[in-house]
Every structure is written in structure tokens, then in C-alpha cells.
Amino acid sequence: MKQTGSSVAVCTFTWGWRNMHAAKVNRVFIRGSRSYPARPGEGGRDPQARSAPGDGTQAAWGGGPFTGNIHIFLVLEIGKIMTENSFEVQENFILRSHEGVYIVEKFLGEGTFGKVAKCTNLSTNKEVAIKIIKKGFNHTAQDEIKAMIEISKIDAHKYNLFKCVDWFHYKSHVCMVFEMLDQSLFDFMNDRRSRPLFVQEIRDIAWQLLISLKGLKSINLVHCDIKLDNIMLVNQVSEPFRVKLIDFGLTKKTTDMRTGTRMQNICFRAPEVILGLPLDERLDMWTVGYVLALLYAGFYILPPGSEYDIIRNSKVVWKLDTPEQQSKKTGEQVKDEVDCWSFDELKYVYCNETKMEEVEQLIDLLKQMLEVDPNKRISPNDALRHPFFKFEMKKPRPRLRGFSPSASVPPTFTNILVNI
Numbered sequence: 001m002k003q004t005g006s007s008v009a010v011c012t013f014t015w016g017w018r019n020m021h022a023a024k025v026n027r028v029f030i031r032g033s034r035s036y037p038a039r040p041g042e043g044g045r046d047p048q049a050r051s052a053p054g055d056g057t058q059a060a061w062g063g064g065p066f067t068g069n070i071h072i073f074l075v076l077e078i079g080k081i082m083t084e085n086s087f088e089v090q091e092n093f094i095l096r097s098h099e100g101v102y103i104v105e106k107f108l109g110e111g112t113f114g115k116v117a118k119c120t121n122l123s124t125n126k127e128v129a130i131k132i133i134k135k136g137f138n139h140t141a142q143d144e145i146k147a148m149i150e151i152s153k154i155d156a157h158k159y160n161l162f163k164c165v166d167w168f169h170y171k172s173h174v175c176m177v178f179e180m181l182d183q184s185l186f187d188f189m190n191d192r193r194s195r196p197l198f199v200q201e202i203r204d205i206a207w208q209l210l211i212s213l214k215g216l217k218s219i220n221l222v223h224c225d226i227k228l229d230n231i232m233l234v235n236q237v238s239e240p241f242r243v244k245l246i247d248f249g250l251t252k253k254t255t256d257m258r259t260g261t262r263m264q265n266i267c268f269r270a271p272e273v274i275l276g277l278p279l280d281e282r283l284d285m286w287t288v289g290y291v292l293a294l295l296y297a298g299f300y301i302l303p304p305g306s307e308y309d310i311i312r313n314s315k316v317v318w319k320l321d322t323p324e325q326q327s328k329k330t331g332e333q334v335k336d337e338v339d340c341w342s343f344d345e346l347k348y349v350y351c352n353e354t355k356m357e358e359v360e361q362l363i364d365l366l367k368q369m370l371e372v373d374p375n376k377r378i379s380p381n382d383a384l385r386h387p388f389f390k391f392e393m394k395k396p397r398p399r400l401r402g403f404s405p406s407a408s409v410p411p412t413f414t415n416i417l418v419n420i
Helices: 070-082 139-151 185-191 199-218 282-297 307-313 323-330 356-369 380-384
Strands: 009-012 094-096 101-110 114-121 126-133 164-170 173-179 231-235 239-245 339-342
Touching: 094 164, 101 126, 126 139, 139 164, 139 173, 185 231, 185 282, 199 239, 199 282, 199 356, 199 380, 282 356, 356 380
Parallel strands: none
Antiparallel strands: 009 339, 094 101, 101 114, 114 126, 126 173, 164 173, 231 239
16 A cells, blocks of 8 residues: 555556456447446356456355345346347348438447447438337437437537437337447457557547536536446547547436436446435536546546445545545555555656646646535536646647557547637
């Protein structure tokens, strides 16, 4: 355990990104999809891989207490069994709506309540992604459709939001048609073996996500489920690090937020959600800050697992104290297996490719985004005016760490700036 004199502490862990997410199978933007581990030997997990502490793998399939919500787990498992034979759409099927005729090329992934298919609009010959809800779960699409109707009132492209271009019924299925994007940040980071991004790349992504939060705030929406899976690269070849926020199945109106409601992926869950405090759009700022910190560090800065584990292992984070200060105040010791760094110390780890000033500004922005008290947390407008964004965003981008240069290096992405 490292002891530092900094005012903000971050907990890191000895297990890696790939090990922690070895159980990930077909994670796509389907409302209700959850990261329950695969049985050993099935899906994406190596039977010999060591389970990360707190990932629930051992507990879910025997050998330990289940750390998640057992009721939700059972409901999802029962739902999956009941709907195994309730899907009437297959590859090469023709789907018709008032706006177009689509042929199903292939399925990209499956969640608890539906599948996502790559399709071609036969009228325009353009590729689209169609989310097809399973029979009996059409009610789960209602909230997302409502959110997409609200988003249609603003310029989705301007605010880097996933755009729904059509929706219709096919037999007993609700189908939602979206623009086709590239891959999620989760898959992108997994493909590059969790190598952290350069500060310039993080700046590009941060700017776009803050613009997204600004757009959602303008129509009083809270995403409630921002995570790496729900941030998509548009086209990494032609527009490097151009991203859009996707999956509005859990999105709520600010006025509909209820104190004590459980929401967000547990790894990205804001303190006010866990502590049962009043909720509003500021919880999205926490998760965006967490995503950016993850992209910079290359690891999850808070321990995955149950809420109890998160609170117990990360009191030093939420009290904005170092382990030394925490022990002095409470007499409690941070668990030995947790390696604690401060944000201020973290800046020395991955700053060799850029100026220290840029790293310091990034760390300062992250501190304000990960402010425990939501009343003190930075707003999207203030974040967009942070000095971190004063640096030139169009300078030549260095090649990715550990990757060979390609024959043709894609041009640097120029952000679509929005007046702020």
C-alpha cells in the first residue's frame, strides 16, 4: 500500500483489464443486458483464467456467495430461457417499414431483451443497425423510443448522440433502426490490450462526451448508463476518435429521477446512487469522469464487485483523503491488497509523450468531474471551458503505444465545436 500526501486518492488493482472482463460475452447496446459471467468453457472466458476478485464469476456458478442482486440475476436467467424460441427474425429476412425495406445481413450481438442486426436499406443501399426486441419484452423499448423522440428535438449529430432513423413493428417485435457505427470503446480498449490512450486522444473524447451531456441537459434527460460499452467510435479509420453516446434504454427525464433508485453499471455507479441521495443529471458527469480516468490509466480506479466492496475499499476516494489521512481520522486501515495512488501521483505514470502541463490540467478536470458531492461537481458548460481544452487539438497524433505504424495514417480528427 502506498501512502501519499495528496488530497485525492485513487484505488488501483493488481488484476488486469482483460482478466476482469474475460467473462464478457456479446455485450451490445440492448437495454437490460448485464455483464453476468459465462460458465467456464463457454462464451468468452478461458477456463484456466484466474477470476478477478469481486467479479462474481465463482459466486455465480458455485463456490462462493453471489455478490450481485440474486433476484435480478434469476429474473434475467428465467427470461432468457423463456425467450430462447421466441425470436422470429433470421438472417436474410426482409423487414418492411413505412420508411424503407431492410434485409438482415447478420446479427452483431444479443442481450436479454433483444438482438442487434446489421442490415442494409434496400432503398438507399446504406448499412444500418436494427435493434430487434424479443417477443414479450416490447415494453422495454418504450422508454428508449420516448428518449429518442426527445433527442429528435435537437441536433443529435451536433451533440454526438446516437440517432434513431426509424422504428416499426415486425410481427410481434419492435424494431428500432439506428445509424451504423464502428465499435465500442470497450472493444477498442480490449483490442489494444488496455493500453492507455494519449492525452490528446482523451481530450478529443472528453470534449465530445461533454457536448453530449450538454445536449441531454438541454432537453432534461439523464442517460443513467454511461460506460465504455455505450460509447461508440463512429469510424476509427476515417474519423479517429470520433465518438457517439448510445443506448438510451435506461434514460430518464430529470423530473422522473427518484431518490433511492438503483441505476448505472456498478463499476461506474455514482456515490449518490449508492448512498440513496437525490439524483439528477450530475450522476452522468461522474460516469464520464470515470470513463476518462479509465482511458488515461488503463485500469478501473474503483474496485468492481458489490456496493459494499466499493464503499469499503474506496472510502479514501469518497472522503477525498489519502490512506494516511483516512487512518488518522477513523482508525481504519485500507485493505492490504488494494494499492492506493493519488491522482497527483498518477500523473507521473503516463505523461512521457506530452507536456506535463497538459497532464496536470487533465487530472484537475478529473478531480472536478469525480467530486463526491454532486452539488460541487463541475457542470458540462464549466467543464468545456476548463483550461484542459485550451491546448491545440489538431496537432499530429503520435502512433498508438505498442502498435506498428500502418501504411496510411488516418488524418487527425478535428472536433466539431459547438458554441458554448
